[in-house]
Amino acid sequence: MENNKETKSATQELEAGQAKLQDAQYVLRLYVAGATPKSIRAIENIKRICEEHLKGRYDLEVIDIYQQPVLAKGDQIIAVPTLLRKLPPPLRKFIGDLSATERILLGLDLRPK
Amino acid sequence: MEKENKKQLDEELAELRIRLQEAEETISAIRGGEVDGIIFSGPQGEQVFTKTGAEQAYRLLIEAMNEGAVSLNQEGMILYCNHRFAEMVKTPLERVIGTPLRQFVRASDQPLFDALVKKGAQESGKGELVLIHNDGTVLPVLLSVSASQTAHVRSIVVTDLTAQKHIADELKRHREHLEELVKERTNELETSNQQLQKEIAERKQAVEERVNLQFQLNQAQKMEAIGTLAGGIAHDFNNILTAILGYSEFALFQLPEGSKAIEDIEQVIQSGKRATDLVKQILTFSRQGEQMHKPLQIDLVIKEALKLLRSSIPTTIDIQQHVVDCGLVMADPTQVHQIIMNLCTNAYHAMRETGGELDVSMEVVELTKQDYLDTLALQPGPHVKLSVCDTGCGMSKELQERIFEPYYTTKQQGEGTGMGLSVVHGIIKSHHGHITVYSEPGKGTEFHVYLPLVQAQDEGLAKEAGGEILPGSGTILVVDDEPTIGEMLKRMLNSLGYEVLLCSSSTEALEVFTQQRAHIALVLTDMTMPVMNGAELARRIKLLSPTMPVVLCTGFSAIMDEKKARRMGIDGYMMKPVILHKLAQTLHDILEKKSGSRPAG
Ligand SMILES: Nc1ncnc2c1ncn2[C@@H]1O[C@H](COP(=O)(O)OP(=O)(O)OP(=O)(O)O)[C@@H](O)[C@H]1O
Numbered sequence: 001m002e003n004n005k006e007t008k009s010a011t012q013e014l015e016a017g018q019a020k021l022q023d024a025q026y027v028l029r030l031y032v033a034g035a036t037p038k039s040i041r042a043i044e045n046i047k048r049i050c051e052e053h054l055k056g057r058y059d060l061e062v063i064d065i066y067q068q069p070v071l072a073k074g075d076q077i078i079a080v081p082t083l084l085r086k087l088p089p090p091l092r093k094f095i096g097d098l099s100a101t102e103r104i105l106l107g108l109d110l111r112p113k
Numbered sequence: 114m115e116k117e118n119k120k121q122l123d124e125e126l127a128e129l130r131i132r133l134q135e136a137e138e139t140i141s142a143i144r145g146g147e148v149d150g151i152i153f154s155g156p157q158g159e160q161v162f163t164k165t166g167a168e169q170a171y172r173l174l175i176e177a178m179n180e181g182a183v184s185l186n187q188e189g190m191i192l193y194c195n196h197r198f199a200e201m202v203k204t205p206l207e208r209v210i211g212t213p214l215r216q217f218v219r220a221s222d223q224p225l226f227d228a229l230v231k232k233g234a235q236e237s238g239k240g241e242l243v244l245i246h247n248d249g250t251v252l253p254v255l256l257s258v259s260a261s262q263t264a265h266v267r268s269i270v271v272t273d274l275t276a277q278k279h280i281a282d283e284l285k286r287h288r289e290h291l292e293e294l295v296k297e298r299t300n301e302l303e304t305s306n307q308q309l310q311k312e313i314a315e316r317k318q319a320v321e322e323r324v325n326l327q328f329q330l331n332q333a334q335k336m337e338a339i340g341t342l343a344g345g346i347a348h349d350f351n352n353i354l355t356a357i358l359g360y361s362e363f364a365l366f367q368l369p370e371g372s373k374a375i376e377d378i379e380q381v382i383q384s385g386k387r388a389t390d391l392v393k394q395i396l397t398f399s400r401q402g403e404q405m406h407k408p409l410q411i412d413l414v415i416k417e418a419l420k421l422l423r424s425s426i427p428t429t430i431d432i433q434q435h436v437v438d439c440g441l442v443m444a445d446p447t448q449v450h451q452i453i454m455n456l457c458t459n460a461y462h463a464m465r466e467t468g469g470e471l472d473v474s475m476e477v478v479e480l481t482k483q484d485y486l487d488t489l490a491l492q493p494g495p496h497v498k499l500s501v502c503d504t505g506c507g508m509s510k511e512l513q514e515r516i517f518e519p520y521y522t523t524k525q526q527g528e529g530t531g532m533g534l535s536v537v538h539g540i541i542k543s544h545h546g547h548i549t550v551y552s553e554p555g556k557g558t559e560f561h562v563y564l565p566l567v568q569a570q571d572e573g574l575a576k577e578a579g580g581e582i583l584p585g586s587g588t589i590l591v592v593d594d595e596p597t598i599g600e601m602l603k604r605m606l607n608s609l610g611y612e613v614l615l616c617s618s619s620t621e622a623l624e625v626f627t628q629q630r631a632h633i634a635l636v637l638t639d640m641t642m643p644v645m646n647g648a649e650l651a652r653r654i655k656l657l658s659p660t661m662p663v664v665l666c667t668g669f670s671a672i673m674d675e676k677k678a679r680r681m682g683i684d685g686y687m688m689k690p691v692i693l694h695k696l697a698q699t700l701h702d703i704l705e706k707k708s709g710s711r712p713a714g
């Protein structure tokens with residue numbers, strides 16, 4: 001979280017195109033482990049965030065690692081729940097039940113820096 | 114350059130920092146219990162480890178299922194099963210887990226089971242098999258083996274098929290029953306349909322047959338009526354001609370040589386003979402003519418006739434012939450000759466203007482009941498079929514119906530008498546044969562003649578007459594109820610050198626014969642007489658004197674023909690009008706034979 005400043009400086013060029021992100025299409029993937037309490041919470045949280053901040057321009061996939069463990073390997077997931085920001089770049093991972101909304105919004109570049 | 118390098122290094126550094134941050138977050142999340150599961154990737158694939166309670170929802174589902182659920186390790190040992198499965202195999206849960214599943218599978222289904230489980234390593238599969246209970250009862254089940262995605266564990270769902278099987282059996286029975294009903298009904302319908310078709314066909318055929326038979330009958334009756342009429346007239350005519358010819362010949366005999374009347378009388382005789390020929394034709398048509406049926410190879414006669422025709426018919430007409438030995442027919446060669454000549458002459462006339470092809474062919478055909486039923490006239494058996502076909506003008510249907518009537522012709526006067534086909538018809542009838550015609554106007558005509566083949570040979574050959582007038586001697590008893598004819602015969606015989614005893618009735622003749630039989634060399638009798646006919650008289654005479662030659666003389670007889678006469682022991686048979694030289698020949702032959710055979714007998 002503290003790294004935000006560094007990220008900012010290191011990604012000046014991307015930040016230059018910040019305005020563009022207002023319209024960018026988001027592809028998110030959430031890995032869960034069946035109907036465990038944290039997985040259920042993670043699903044509920046990301047669903048809420050998307051509806052509030054990305055309405056109409058996001059694509060959310062929820063994957064149960066019991067059903068499709070191979071996908072988890074491809075995405076180098078080691079623990080669940082994990083949210084993956086696939087698009088727009090850069091690729092980012094968020095672990096846990098996604099209850100820290102502000103941190104998620106920052107990580108998704110949905111908060112001005 | 115340096116600036117660009119620095120920028121790239123900065124970017125990489127930033128990325129690495131984020132990764133590090135993510136890694137730290139992950140570790141702290143795991144440590145802090147923020148995750149439910151951890152995934153390990155190893156050589157055995159992905160394995161998921163979840164915290165206690167994570168699987169609870171699935172477990173509840175699985176335990177609530179009506180299906181059996183089983184997990185197997187690689188060796189086929191049951192690692193886990195739900196309560197339902199334990200029920201299915203009627204074994205306590207704690208005794209099922211840790212034992213091989215295979216032991217619950219019926220022996221004959223074990224290969225299938227092994228294949229399913231083996232296949233389960235790569236892909237899912239299903240198979241129906243039978244489980245054996247601990248108490249020996251059986252349970253049909255469906256095994257659904259899931260491909261294992263984590264580790265080498267097979268997950269198997271076991272579905273009880275008893276109910277389905279029962280329903281399926283019921284359905285099958287029901288369907289089979291329905292099918293049976295449908296089949297039965299279809300069969301019934303088919304049978305009745307066939308029956309109906311058959312009846313329709315039969316009825317149609319019967320109607321056709323009746324129409325055909327009616328037509329044939331009408332034709333036959335018409336021809337019969339015409340025949341009888343013509344025969345009757347011809348008979349009377351014959352008697353008159355007999356007198357005319359007889360007296361003329363007699364007059365000729367008496368005239369001194371060089372007399373002018375000789376030529377006149379010869380003219381009378383000539384005309385009389387022509388008239389006799391005509392009468393003969395009519396009699397032939399009415400089947401009352403003189404006939405000499407003998408076993409005949411008719412192909413020889415036909416070849417002879419065709420040779421004659423070829424020389425008289427122009428070459429614009431191509432004669433094709435397929436005339437082969439077809440066996441023997443009881444026939445009169447002259448009449449067979451006449452048949453072929455008349456048919457071919459007609460064919461020639463039909464093609465005279467256009468030219469064409471005349472085809473004469475013969476073959477043996479075996480006629481069956483069906484065939485002769487159609488024609489009324491034929492008996493079943495082998496027949497010679499003689500066909501005369503032309504490519505001439507042909508005939509309309511109406512014309513075809515009348516062609517066999519005597520004097521029916523479409524030719525101009527002097528060109529045709531209209532007797533040709535009537536004669537052919539009569540000849541064929543008297544040979545127990547049949548003639549059919551098929552013709553299309555403008556295309557041509559086919560005549561088919563059927564004559565029965567001789568099966569058991571019949572030797573009844575008659576000798577042909579001819580040559581000069583042969584004189585004779587001895588007493589002849591002449592019997593004729595017609596005085597003019599009797600008188601004429603007497604004169605004829607006298608002129609030949611015979612003595613004559615003349616009687617005008619058979620009773621009188623029998624009396625005379627009884628008294629004077631020692632002097633009598635031969636009896637010449639008319640056939641048709643009141644009280645006792647010629648045949649009966651002959652029989653009585655033969656009773657009195659078996660070797661006494663009897664010659665029968667007749668103008669017209671439906672009840673007598675040469676063959677019959679011979680069978681009765683009658684030695685000679687003559688058609689009226691009696692021609693002098695024929696009379697001379699007949700008597701000469703008989704008497705010579707008698708005197709020749711006398712020393713031997
Ligand atoms: N092959 C044929 N083609 C066409 N018409 C025929 C044929 N044969 C016979 N006819 C027809 O049948 C009629 C009767 O034939 P039939 O032989 O009885 O008498 P005809 O030929 O006219 O005279 P005849 O034979 O006495 O000289 C003929 O006039 C002719 O119209």
Ligand SMILES: [Mg+2]
Pocket residue numbers: 455458459529532533534
């Ligand atoms: Mg003719």
